[in-house]
Amino acid sequence: MELFDYTLHHLHQLLKNRQLSSRELTSALLGRIEAVEPQINAFITRTVDQALQDADQADQRIASGDCQPLTGIPVALKDIFMTKGVRTTCASRILDNFIAPYDATAWSRMKEQGAVLLGKLNQDEFAMGSSCENSAFGPTRNPWNTACIPGGSSGGSAAAIAARQAIATLGTDTGGSIRQPASHCGCVGLKPTYGRVSRYGVIAYASSLDQVGPMTRDVTDCALLLQVIAGYDPKDSTSVDTAVPDYSTALTGDVKGMKIGLPKEYFIDGLDPAVQQAMDQAIARFRDLGAELVPVSLPHTGYAVACYYLIATAEASSNLARYDGIRFGHRTQNPSGLMELMMQSRAEGFGAEVKRRIMLGTYALSSGYYDAYYLKAQKVRSLIQQDFSAAFKQVDLLLTPTAPTPAFRIGEKTSDPLQMYLSDIFTIPVNLAGICAISLPAGISGDGLPVGLQLVGRPFGEETILQAAYAFEQSTEWHHKKAAL
């Protein structure tokens, strides 16, 4: 094992016991990034000098007897998070030269503990995509097979974990953007309940759906990082002011008597055989561990993708109106007037998928169509929420595949947006309902690609899904499998 292969919680012990310095650890990660980045392209911006300075500061802090869980730990962030003084692009040409004037709350909480920032990670532009191919900085490649996509939109955050280029990362999840790449890259990714983590300083895509979450090597690391970033923030008026439990106490390894629902709409014909096999094995494993498996139904599942693409694009068209070439971001050269300045700056700065979603969203909100599309979708959203509420009266959590297939090949779905959208079929309903879910490794396909398992919890039920995820993880070997890179 190399230093970059270890988990966060293990490295924390080494740092705390002074068996390792953050300088050594950070240098090991920087060397690893240098070595594998030409194959992976997980980073948009690397902060090498700052990382070494921060590592030295962390070492001083540890020497003074203060070693928090993240002190001296090298991490990286999706480039959607504002990082003061560091370029923040959201993978868009329109923000190519944007230097964040302040820190996102999730990052400032990590920074306060002394986390070391290695850089900013690739993603689909403005988090719009399922493959990390919609980046102005080129696609990220899957460390398990570099001909494949890492998933999206937090593809860089997942690939960096799988390629051991960072110890932990943050992603954001609007329709599956943490869980689907975690599934495709064989790591752990958790989308918390809407309102659990502050979104202050996170570049907005669809504000009624966006949530911030951790991406890590194992469930223990996931609980640990969630602990740091969760909690009320007066700067985000949608963050919820309820106490954050101690997530580590959920990691008991015990699921005896737990009721796990199996929604029949998620176990469809046409599920990839590797995914089907992984689910069958996971169900058997939970049964062996003493959980009770209960068939349930979420009857409106089939409408979730259509519902999502109306709501998310409508909100995006509104959120992205701020990129007008006036206060920040790209401005076109020599416009004839203000209108042309705005129209041309946006035309030159946005990529094709972003334009497509702005057009769809603007259409869905435009006069004469609002009731037929946006309002209808908001009503269907209520039906989808009610499905989950009804299911959670019978069970403690739900077990589903995270994605219908393992990672697909680069270029395979770029010409058909609708096919691309359908790759989020199992993750989108969770965002619409505002509830929490985790994806964790549960198998390897015949082609050597990871398969993820999704556990879905009640609102603020993060402890329950972490408890079940930990019990599963500890009784299997999947989290020890590594991409051969």
Added chain:
Amino acid sequence: MSISRNDIDHVARLARLALNDEEKDLFTAQMEAILSYAETLNELNTDGVIPTSHAVPLSNAFRPDTATPSLGIDLALSNAPDRSGSYFQVPPVIE
């Protein structure tokens, strides 16, 4: 669902997006396909269903009306494509 070139021109202008002919052709076809798919929602009877505005119950978030430190002019203008003193500079709005 059929989308005309006029619809696309209208929506592009509302969205302040200058699109070329190639993009207009592509988006016409793709939006038609995506909106046709979205119309599957009409299979559902939603009479009397209350639309969701937020996934969790939220009430208005108030804070005390007290001044707190802000970014300041230089930081707020630090990413401006063009500035004039303490202002963002843009082309003339009224000739």
